[in-house]
Amino acid sequence: MNEEKAAKKATPDTTIDDLISTVWMAGRNCDREMYDDAGDEINRRFAILREKVNAIEEVCSWKIDDDGFWMTSCGNAHCFIEGNIRQNKYKYCPYCGQAIKAVKG
Numbered sequence: 001m002n003e004e005k006a007a008k009k010a011t012p013d014t015t016i017d018d019l020i021s022t023v024w025m026a027g028r029n030c031d032r033e034m035y036d037d038a039g040d041e042i043n044r045r046f047a048i049l050r051e052k053v054n055a056i057e058e059v060c061s062w063k064i065d066d067d068g069f070w071m072t073s074c075g076n077a078h079c080f081i082e083g084n085i086r087q088n089k090y091k092y093c094p095y096c097g098q099a100i101k102a103v104k105g
């Protein structure tokens, strides 16, 4: 790692490796400003990731079509030989593992 390069002000294009090196170097040099600058950029990126993770659907929605196939929100088609989701004791989608939520067409 080139210390001169890592010491540059953090930008959205700064690699994680460089941010980590900057934090390490700032700690070693007791440079609070450099430490906070890199830390702020790391926290900014984590906030973006957290938002994206929270946006991920926590249930798999199943909607039955006219042919009796359950179309899942994770992109699969499921057909029970007999009965519905509840009668077959399905609680979780066998494709994505999320809890199943039956929705009306």
Ligand SMILES: [Zn+2]
Binding pocket: 060, 072, 073, 074, 075, 093, 094, 095, 096, 097, 098
């Ligand atoms: Zn699913």
